[in-house]
Amino acid sequence: MLEIKCPYCGKRSQNEFSYGGDATIKRPQLGEEISTEDWDNFVYYRDNPRGKHSELWHHVSGCRQWFKVSRDTATHEIFDTCKMNEDFNV
Amino acid sequence: MSNSFRTTNSTGLINKDKKINFTFNGTIYHGYEGDTLASALIANGVHLVGRSFKYHRPRGFLGVGVEEPNAMVQLHDGNKSEPNIIATEVELVEGLKAKSQNCWPSVQFDIGEINNVLNRLFPAGFYYKTFMWPKSFWMKIYEPFIRKAAGMGKAPLLPDPDRYEHNYEHCDVLVVGSGPSGLASALAAAKNGARVILAEDKPNYGGSLLTDEVTIGNMSGKEWASDTISQLKSMPNVILKKRSQVFGYYDHNMTVMIERVSDHIENPSKYTPRQRLHYIRAGEVIVSTGSIERPISFGNNDRPGIVLASAAKEYMKVYETLVGKKPIIFTNNDTAYSTALEFIKNDIEPIIVDTRDSSNGELVKEVQQKGISIKFNSGIADTKGHLKINSAIIGKLDSAKESFISEETVECDCICMSGGWTPTVHLSSQAGNKLKFNDDIDAFVPDKKRQKETAIGAANGSFTLNQSLAEGFQVGFDLSNKFTDQNNPTNSPNSNEPSYEKHEKLWCMPLPSGKKPKRFIDFQNDVAVSDVELAIREGFRSIEHVKRYTTLGMAGDQGKTSNLNGLQYVSKIEKKIVPEVGHTTFRPPYTPVTIGAIVGREVGNHYLPTRKSPIHTWHEENNAVFVAAGLWQRPRYYPRGSEDMNSAVNREAANVRKNVGICDVTTLGKIDIKGPDAPEFLNRVYTNAWLKLPVGKARYGVMLREDGMVFDDGTTSRLSENHFHMTTTTAQAANVLSHLEYYLQVVWPDLDVNVLSTTEQWSGIAVAGPKSRDLLSKLFPDVDMSNEGLPFMGLVDSSMDGIKARIYRISFSGELAYEVNVESNYGLYMWKKIMEVGQSFDIQPYGTEALSTLRIEMGHVAGAELDGRTIPFDVGLNSMVSQKKDFIGKRSLSKDAFTESDRQTIVGLVPLDKKTKIPEGSHIIEDNSAVAPIPKLGHVSSSCWSVEYNNPFSIAIIKDGKNKIGKNLYAVSPLKDISIPVEVVSSHYVDPEGSRVRS
Numbered sequence A: 001m002l003e004i005k006c007p008y009c010g011k012r013s014q015n016e017f018s019y020g021g022d023a024t025i026k027r028p029q030l031g032e033e034i035s036t037e038d039w040d041n042f043v044y045y046r047d048n049p050r051g052k053h054s055e056l057w058h059h060v061s062g063c064r065q066w067f068k069v070s071r072d073t074a075t076h077e078i079f080d081t082c083k084m085n086e087d088f089n090v
Numbered sequence B: 001m002s003n004s005f006r007t008t009n010s011t012g013l014i015n016k017d018k019k020i021n022f023t024f025n026g027t028i029y030h031g032y033e034g035d036t037l038a039s040a041l042i043a044n045g046v047h048l049v050g051r052s053f054k055y056h057r058p059r060g061f062l063g064v065g066v067e068e069p070n071a072m073v074q075l076h077d078g079n080k081s082e083p084n085i086i087a088t089e090v091e092l093v094e095g096l097k098a099k100s101q102n103c104w105p106s107v108q109f110d111i112g113e114i115n116n117v118l119n120r121l122f123p124a125g126f127y128y129k130t131f132m133w134p135k136s137f138w139m140k141i142y143e144p145f146i147r148k149a150a151g152m153g154k155a156p157l158l159p160d161p162d163r164y165e166h167n168y169e170h171c172d173v174l175v176v177g178s179g180p181s182g183l184a185s186a187l188a189a190a191k192n193g194a195r196v197i198l199a200e201d202k203p204n205y206g207g208s209l210l211t212d213e214v215t216i217g218n219m220s221g222k223e224w225a226s227d228t229i230s231q232l233k234s235m236p237n238v239i240l241k242k243r244s245q246v247f248g249y250y251d252h253n254m255t256v257m258i259e260r261v262s263d264h265i266e267n268p269s270k271y272t273p274r275q276r277l278h279y280i281r282a283g284e285v286i287v288s289t290g291s292i293e294r295p296i297s298f299g300n301n302d303r304p305g306i307v308l309a310s311a312a313k314e315y316m317k318v319y320e321t322l323v324g325k326k327p328i329i330f331t332n333n334d335t336a337y338s339t340a341l342e343f344i345k346n347d348i349e350p351i352i353v354d355t356r357d358s359s360n361g362e363l364v365k366e367v368q369q370k371g372i373s374i375k376f377n378s379g380i381a382d383t384k385g386h387l388k389i390n391s392a393i394i395g396k397l398d399s400a401k402e403s404f405i406s407e408e409t410v411e412c413d414c415i416c417m418s419g420g421w422t423p424t425v426h427l428s429s430q431a432g433n434k435l436k437f438n439d440d441i442d443a444f445v446p447d448k449k450r451q452k453e454t455a456i457g458a459a460n461g462s463f464t465l466n467q468s469l470a471e472g473f474q475v476g477f478d479l480s481n482k483f484t485d486q487n488n489p490t491n492s493p494n495s496n497e498p499s500y501e502k503h504e505k506l507w508c509m510p511l512p513s514g515k516k517p518k519r520f521i522d523f524q525n526d527v528a529v530s531d532v533e534l535a536i537r538e539g540f541r542s543i544e545h546v547k548r549y550t551t552l553g554m555a556g557d558q559g560k561t562s563n564l565n566g567l568q569y570v571s572k573i574e575k576k577i578v579p580e581v582g583h584t585t586f587r588p589p590y591t592p593v594t595i596g597a598i599v600g601r602e603v604g605n606h607y608l609p610t611r612k613s614p615i616h617t618w619h620e621e622n623n624a625v626f627v628a629a630g631l632w633q634r635p636r637y638y639p640r641g642s643e644d645m646n647s648a649v650n651r652e653a654a655n656v657r658k659n660v661g662i663c664d665v666t667t668l669g670k671i672d673i674k675g676p677d678a679p680e681f682l683n684r685v686y687t688n689a690w691l692k693l694p695v696g697k698a699r700y701g702v703m704l705r706e707d708g709m710v711f712d713d714g715t716t717s718r719l720s721e722n723h724f725h726m727t728t729t730t731a732q733a734a735n736v737l738s739h740l741e742y743y744l745q746v747v748w749p750d751l752d753v754n755v756l757s758t759t760e761q762w763s764g765i766a767v768a769g770p771k772s773r774d775l776l777s778k779l780f781p782d783v784d785m786s787n788e789g790l791p792f793m794g795l796v797d798s799s800m801d802g803i804k805a806r807i808y809r810i811s812f813s814g815e816l817a818y819e820v821n822v823e824s825n826y827g828l829y830m831w832k833k834i835m836e837v838g839q840s841f842d843i844q845p846y847g848t849e850a851l852s853t854l855r856i857e858m859g860h861v862a863g864a865e866l867d868g869r870t871i872p873f874d875v876g877l878n879s880m881v882s883q884k885k886d887f888i889g890k891r892s893l894s895k896d897a898f899t900e901s902d903r904q905t906i907v908g909l910v911p912l913d914k915k916t917k918i919p920e921g922s923h924i925i926e927d928n929s930a931v932a933p934i935p936k937l938g939h940v941s942s943s944c945w946s947v948e949y950n951n952p953f954s955i956a957i958i959k960d961g962k963n964k965i966g967k968n969l970y971a972v973s974p975l976k977d978i979s980i981p982v983e984v985v986s987s988h989y990v991d992p993e994g995s996r997v998r999s
């Protein structure tokens, strides 16, 4: 079980959180003209890297904030966590 | 035979003043307080404990603790019965019952032993080879035979009556193992102010200090251990746990420990758990788990009476028990000589067989000074004795040590063997540590760590006491310094122990001349040297493959005594060094864990939380049959007298259509939405338009996922300019809230909106049916309930008996209907009031079944249709999709596949005979007589008995549905052998114009 530092609450066990996928995905603008390929890339296609990964987590059984986690997908090492409007320090 | 194998000294840890009676295979024996089942049996001269897994060979004790591969028993009877329990880990308790496993009719005479005679039929990989042909034999003959023969004990078939608990702990430093290095590190860390947990598997702290003749400072090792424990006990920052095995090391320094709380207590109190599972998140973990002695492979080295030398010593020193009175010590190193000396102390002269040419170690000299001669350059070739060893064939080794040049038979009643020591690296390996091979000790030790874990002492390959203590004090101090600023080191005291000479790299004896007895490596899985040879001969090279083919190290003991010997043998045949052969991966649990402990208190009703509406007690009192809706308990129907479900549901639903019904809808998800951008937000979340919804009005909304699939639906109302009340389905309530939070926090943080779940703040009561208006008018005389005063999709605030109520005119049943919302605490009161006033309107409560019936015959979609595979078009909600604005998932709707005109869409089905109910999940096909595979048009999503037309009705989602209306098709369920001719009709079976809700 991972230990994740919520930027609002501090370190908590993984079972308080739910995973939210790749944090680098940007939703297309509302009303934006977009090709089917680009839209499909947004909806379906995700990289599956081994190593450092920026991802979203939701503190569901806590403060209910979404935030960013920089995690190694192979070792589970967490390098940093930050609020949505912040950038990682490492 | 009454404890005739006890020593006469009383320097151990048992209490000879307290007798404990126990039963083994029906015979009553006694032992003493402090005994294990193993030590008590040995004290009574019992060595034959069970039969081996594959060959049913008689087996006894090899070890004294967790390493024991043979002595597994079935404990207790009935619902407390437990299989495969290692007798060396069972503390003796009055009335304990144990019996042998894997034998029939008895452990002395076991039919299965025929396997031993037929052992050529069971070579390595026999599962893969023997039973492959003919193919048709597998299911009927081989598989049942193997199933019957395989396995050791019997799992109980009754529910576990015991109580298990879970506990969560945090500490700075967790020390696993209380031998010299563990005690030293715990003391150093605790004295430096760190929060320390010290875990010890055994009932006594001290590890090797309980059996080794050493001094630390001016105390004996045993005294120093007890003194250190007293110091630790007095410190508030230390938690000491004995009978506690740390068996798993997971990510982010999460370790899991099993504590045996009351197995050793005769009559534990009712609420004392049997075992407790501790989840310990440790800042740093110190692995001081010591080492396990290695056996030596020689002919018939598995007979009862053949034990590890260290085990024999511990039985003497801790349990005051002799494993035999005519011992042979067989060793490739010096440490076994301490066992010899212990026998001598008890006036028993052992025969000593040493594979080495000589040794000048202190203990060896001491033995020689006592006048004992040592057979150097010798080994044991074979043993005899069916149910217990009675003699050994000792051979003189040739110079290459690859054959015996002479052999002699020597009587004995036990052999105490030592092949050196293996560091217990399991936890480090579980933590991701890349192990390295240490050539000096011929074993793997932890090397490159991935987590905050440090191995010390014997677990780190540091086999001397001085080294262990020094490492312990240093590492304990260093690691604790990360958590405190006291900077208070503790010095390591001087210690004294005998010096040892090096072991010999020899773990497998040659075969005796002219014979081929089995030389076992893995006792629990019956893997012998010949099996490893066969695997290599057949081309298996990777150690992982050899392991799987031979099953070496794959038994319940995870190869604690066999892994390294197996590796060493492979490396010898392959002429490779051990690190090139590599080692297999260790995985949790280190020792077997009861399933009950893993489950903890989450059994029966506690498996999941139960959510109940505030009206629940009324439902109970009024004979409701409940159904689980997620975590909620909802009334399914309210049978009267001897009514079955169908009659009750039909009565309840018909009463809604005819009079008025009342339904508890508290479970619907409710979300409060506030902020200046709330209308814009809803406009983006829902497929329809929201900007112009007037205050005081509700609107039905559908929300999609980005992939275009319908996610949820519900009514949302505008309470004031910037304040909305959203409802969701019961099932999706939590997911919708997360979804809204995601878009507000991640995607559109510029929107000024707040969302909050208010599901538990409101109690919702649906009042539906043609008489609902008259009923509510009577309840709320101040409210104008007319069609003009409170029109469809309107809402009004009112009160009754001083209780504030919000009345929505919304309908799921398709009838004229209202939903009364009150603060949760008043839900029951309001419900009772409506029932009371409703009596004169023939009100009846209705449950979820009638609720479904009403919505199905109206063609209203629910979870069965909104199953994550349907877009609005498919379920007849296209009119809900705005063409003017963008919203979540809209772009997906214009993808090619989503705009095909013959997509599967919603229709109604009526059986042609107007009688046969169509099972939900049935397939829809066109031609009943076609040859399989028959093209499938779609499936039945929801079925009911239409109370309006008094015949079955179903909703189905079928290909090109709208154009199939009026056609006859078949609803089939091949598994149930059902084929029902049906007519396709509109899904809006009742009141397609929707006039009733607006009446």
Ligand SMILES: [Zn+2]
Pocket: A006, A007, A008, A009, A010, A059, A062, A063, A064, A065
């Ligand atoms: Zn938080």
